Amino acid sequence: MRELENVLERAYALSGAEQIDAADLGLQPVDDDLPEMPAGEVPLQEYLDRVERAAIEDALRKTRYNRTAAARLLGVTFRSLRYRLQRLGIHD
Numbered sequence: 001m002r003e004l005e006n007v008l009e010r011a012y013a014l015s016g017a018e019q020i021d022a023a024d025l026g027l028q029p030v031d032d033d034l035p036e037m038p039a040g041e042v043p044l045q046e047y048l049d050r051v052e053r054a055a056i057e058d059a060l061r062k063t064r065y066n067r068t069a070a071a072r073l074l075g076v077t078f079r080s081l082r083y084r085l086q087r088l089g090i091h092d
Contacts, residue, residue, distance in 0.1 A: 053088050056081070060090075 011024040055074065063069035071081040085091075 049088060052084065053090065056084060056088070056090060 007025055007027070008020075011020045011026065015021075015024040056070070059070040059073045060067070063073060067081060067085075068078055071078045074081065076084075
């Protein structure tokens with residue numbers, strides 16, 4: 001919450017106008033590489049598996065396939081990651 005207040009206060013101080021726009025906030029767009037879910041065309045579990053697979057593969061690439069570090073990056077236990085790798089059929 002404090003971080004949001006700081007961003008707004010800074011934008012207000014630097015803008016010099018009565019109203020601030022998105023450009024005044026100086027925020028970077030979120031890199032959203034989640035797979036698109038076609039409306040009603042994909043079962044929910046299949047979509048969730050795609051998202052989970054993408055997150056796990058990204059974490060593995062970032063950690064040079066160190067499973068312990070990838071689990072830490074994802075905020076799950078090593079055991080949970082190992083189960084998910086097996087369930088999704090992800091192999092080194």
